[in-house]
Amino acid sequence: MKRIDSVIDFISGRNFRKGWHVFIIAFFLIFVILPTVYILTYAYTEWSAIESGVLDNKDTMDLIMGSIAASFEIAAIVTVIDFAVGLPMAWMLVRKKFRGKNFVDTLIDMPLAVPTAALGFSSAIFWATTPPAMNAPPFAFGAITSPMLLIILLHIVFSYPYMVRSLSAILEQIDETYEIAGQTLGASKLTAVRTITLPLFRAGLITGIILCFSRSLSETGGTMIALATMANSAGFNTGPTLIGTWKKLSATNPELVPQLAFVSILLIIVALVLLIVLKVVVMKVRLPMGKVWPTPEKILSRGLVPKLKDGSAIFFLAVFVLIPSFFIFTFVLTSSPSVGDWGPFAGSLGYSFLIAAVVTAIDLGLGIPLAMYIARSGSRKVSHALDVLVNVPLIVPTAALGFSLGQFWTDQSLIPSVPMLLIIMAHVAFTYPLVVRNVAGAVEEIDPSYEETARTLGAKPVQGFRRVLYPMIKSSILAGAIMAFTRSLGETGATQAVVSDVVTAPVYIVDLVNSGQYYLAGLACIILIIVSYAAMLLLRYVTKKKRGAI
Amino acid sequence: MPDIRLEDVHKRYDGIKAADGLDFSVRDGEYVCLLGPTGAGKTTALRIMAGLTEPDSGKVLFDGKDVTSVEPEDRKAVLLSQTYSLFPQMTVAENILFGPNIRNWPEEARVKTLANMLDLVRLTRRSDAYPRELSGGMQQRTALARALASGAKVLLLDEPLRALDARLRISLRHDLRSLAKSLRITTIHVTHDQDEALVMADRIAVVRNGRVLQMDTPKEVFDRPVSPFVANFVGQSNFFQGSVSRVDGSIEVRDEQGRKVFARETAVSPGEKVVVGVKVGNTEIAKEREGYLQGIVERILFEGRNLFIDVMVSGLGRFSSRMPAVKKGEFAVGDKVSIRWTPDKATVFTLKDKSLDDELRVE
Structure with a gap:
């Protein structure tokens, strides 16, 4: 007891607190932000290598430009579709009461529980024309021959839930009485919604767009698997899959490094520029929402049209999101079992779990203090800057992030470049923001007077956190932890880009598909789905419990 | 119970002077109201006394000792915020025992304190209730009991009656003052309600723009204001x-x-x-x-x-x-x-x- 007291006294001291803040911010900058964008310096230091290896080589240049253009095109199309079909769904979930609403609400989140590698496999079997050796079930759609279209369909599956969730979160906060007031003043439902509610939507829209766009831009594992599954996808690449492929080859062919660096730099810069442009455009540009067309809008507000809209929202969810997500189960059930060696998969699964666990522990240990600093103690300018920086690793495509981080740590040789350590650091970089944002958001919601009162009652800062604040934000901490854990578990791009020859579970599945062992890949996907789904259920259980208690 | 003295205290937030040479004393066991319009710097003064805000310059003295850089937890000056900040996840009893638990009091002392405090604020029968199940008045009493149980020597009340409905607010004025007076606790009560200040305070400090304009008994402040502002703010x-x-x-x-x-x-x-x-x-x-x-x-x-x-x-x-x-x-x-x-x-x-x-x- 005595020893604990003296520890509490020590860490409550003003000097320790100051030092601790410096350490936390330094960790964030040095271990998260700097490695994420480190590769940008390569453009200065090794420009000649880029020039001779990339710019002067027309074929390489075309390949790179084509892939990156494809990445951004896909991300843009996916985001637009997500918005168009996500808005009616979000609307239904928040504003309408219907039987089975809770059920639909749960269904929306299902794809989030499925690692993208499994999603890629599952969607490709459903949508794409597959090689005959695969024996896809006869009731699969099986007619998509364009790789680009397939990838768009795939990315919709896992980005759709983010859009619906972002939009419905903000919709819940918008008071319905505005709309009702508009209607009592003579506006039709559609006019009221369009002119009053939608303009209040911007914040949610930005979150939704950024999440969808960056997820689509980042995605590697699922995309690679989908392309490998489909027949005749040869030659089609997105930015991240290009990084994955080249990084693998670069183990034997170091001449590929300038090309890798160039792709990564382009992806990072364009992603960051887009982030800024999006923020400015969505916040500053005023759409001419004021204009009204009373008669047509009145007609559209009644009768068949709204029903059609809701019906098609559900239809979209079922056909374009849910069926592709879980089609893999039918594939495994209808294929003839093949015997395989489960040892490597079990090993890779264990490896993935270990990494995810360590990553989550680091995220929590160092992310909660940063979240506290952003939400509470820091000066407004510093915490605002940190708040913006935290988003950077979320926006940067993980494959580019992984490559950049790998270069950073091998160049610095500050730490031994052990593969596992590098992978952990890469995963920390892109999962850390998830914990920080969740926790900082929760802490900001809580009136600081609780902790302050606790302090005047005699609690040291640590005791105040432990006894007063922690019980209030527990579920958000857990939510952040589970998100970080599942993201780490499902990540392919960053892993491949940071170390070329390490096999985590998703990377292993990619290899299985590439070598044509479809049945095993399917089973491995299902195991991964079940594990992730269990984590998801735990999250739901905990957050529900919290809602019930307060 | 200590007397409190602020000496030439200054505090700026983003160019706004929240404390601009605050300089006043509160006597041992006195009940003082800080009265002023919104944004006058009353809450800042309170937070500086609690140790939650560090002044840019100037000193805070408790019993003549400089406590300017003493941590809030070591001051025995308990702040009661407008909403009382009762910890929602704890019952009335757990809230009251927060201070004793933090300080690791012996079991016996805790039991005794809890019983005394519950008795004092007439909440013995509600000791297992959660704050959200209590009326506004009960919540306020719980917060007071929690402050007293922690061994508070100074009570810092930030608009303690604001969240209550009008009738209760008036009847609690008397209860609050007599409780503080009977325990001889030095109390500083921030309010923007001149009637409340006139009825409750031993002395009123009229605050504006981070300065004390006048500090005197309610009668003097009312009858002999030092400036047109005081004349108009304390009784139109x-x-x-x-x-x-x-x-x-x-x-x-x-x-x-x-x-x-x-x-x-x-x-x-x-x-x-x-x-x-x-x-x-x-x-x-x-x-x-x-x-x-x-x-x-x-x-x-x-x-x-x-x-x-x-x-x-x-x-x-x-x-x-x-x-x-x-x-x-x-x-x-x-x-x-x-x-x-x-x-x-x-x-x-x-x-x-x-x-x-x-x-x-x-x-």
């Missing part, structure tokens, strides 16, 4: 601007149109530009009597116990008078009336470079 006042025309026993002030009014003697010299302030309750109006000023009744407001009559005086604006409600019916809108007051009830102020409007502005 009427003002008359002019120059001193005669000083003998009382002071005669005349405006440009030759209207003259009288006020209590102060150190001013003939010819000086001054403002005369008189409380609305001391402003008399009559139909058949000579007065200082003439005007027309513009509006009559009946507020239960009192009657408020606004009289428009041409060229000077509106003068208000408060009188007992029994006078209802004596005046009607449009009546010609005269305005006067007992010279001893009116105060003469000198304005330096400020206009009267600036002086009276409540930010």
Whole structure:
């Protein structure tokens, strides 16, 4: 007891607190932000290598430009579709009461529980024309021959839930009485919604767009698997899959490094520029929402049209999101079992779990203090800057992030470049923001007077956190932890880009598909789905419990 | 219980002076109200005493000892926020025992303290309830009990009655003050409600723009305000601007149109530009009597116990008078009336470079 007291006294001291803040911010900058964008310096230091290896080589240049253009095109199309079909769904979930609403609400989140590698496999079997050796079930759609279209369909599956969730979160906060007031003043439902509610939507829209766009831009594992599954996808690449492929080859062919660096730099810069442009455009540009067309809008507000809209929202969810997500189960059930060696998969699964666990522990240990600093103690300018920086690793495509981080740590040789350590650091970089944002958001919601009162009652800062604040934000901490854990578990791009020859579970599945062992890949996907789904259920259980208690 | 002293305390937030040379003392066991408009710096003063805000310069002394850089948890000065900040995940009993638990008191002492505190605030039967299940008054009592149980020597109350409904607010004024007085705890109570301050405080400190304008007993602050702002903020006042025309026993002030009014003697010299302030309750109006000023009744407001009559005086604006409600019916809108007051009830102020409007502005 005595020893604990003296520890509490020590860490409550003003000097320790100051030092601790410096350490936390330094960790964030040095271990998260700097490695994420480190590769940008390569453009200065090794420009000649880029020039001779990339710019002067027309074929390489075309390949790179084509892939990156494809990445951004896909991300843009996916985001637009997500918005168009996500808005009616979000609307239904928040504003309408219907039987089975809770059920639909749960269904929306299902794809989030499925690692993208499994999603890629599952969607490709459903949508794409597959090689005959695969024996896809006869009731699969099986007619998509364009790789680009397939990838768009795939990315919709896992980005759709983010859009619906972002939009419905903000919709819940918008008071319905505005709309009702508009209607009592003579506006039709559609006019009221369009002119009053939608303009209040911007914040949610930005979150939704950024999440969808960056997820689509980042995605590697699922995309690679989908392309490998489909027949005749040869030659089609997105930015991240290009990084994955080249990084693998670069183990034997170091001449590929300038090309890798160039792709990564382009992806990072364009992603960051887009982030800024999006923020400015969505916040500053005023759409001419004021204009009204009373008669047509009145007609559209009644009768068949709204029903059609809701019906098609559900239809979209079922056909374009849910069926592709879980089609893999039918594939495994209808294929003839093949015997395989489960040892490597079990090993890779264990490896993935270990990494995810360590990553989550680091995220929590160092992310909660940063979240506290952003939400509470820091000066407004510093915490605002940190708040913006935290988003950077979320926006940067993980494959580019992984490559950049790998270069950073091998160049610095500050730490031994052990593969596992590098992978952990890469995963920390892109999962850390998830914990920080969740926790900082929760802490900001809580009136600081609780902790302050606790302090005047005699609690040291640590005791105040432990006894007063922690019980209030527990579920958000857990939510952040589970998100970080599942993201780490499902990540392919960053892993491949940071170390070329390490096999985590998703990377292993990619290899299985590439070598044509479809049945095993399917089973491995299902195991991964079940594990992730269990984590998801735990999250739901905990957050529900919290809602019930307060 | 300690006496508290603030010495020339300054604090700026983004260019706003929240404390601009705060300098005052609170005696041992005294009940002091910090009274001022929103944004005057009252809460900042309270937080500086609690140790939650560090002043840019200046000192805070408890019992003569400099505690400026002592952590809040070591001051025994408990802050009660407007919403009480009862910990929602803890019951009444757990909330009350928060301080003793943190300090690791022996079990026996905890049990005894809890029983005493529950008894003191009459919540023994609700000890297992959660804060959200309690009424506003009970929540406030729980918060008080929690503060006392932690061994508080100073109570820092930030608008403690604000969240309660009007009737309860008035009845709790007495309870709160007598509890603090009976335990001889030094109490600093922040409020923007002048009635509350007048009823509850041993002394009132009127705060504006991060400074204490006047610190005195309620009676003195009310009857002998040091500035037009204090005169108007603590009990509304009427003002008359002019120059001193005669000083003998009382002071005669005349405006440009030759209207003259009288006020209590102060150190001013003939010819000086001054403002005369008189409380609305001391402003008399009559139909058949000579007065200082003439005007027309513009509006009559009946507020239960009192009657408020606004009289428009041409060229000077509106003068208000408060009188007992029994006078209802004596005046009607449009009546010609005269305005006067007992010279001893009116105060003469000198304005330096400020206009009267600036002086009276409540930010």
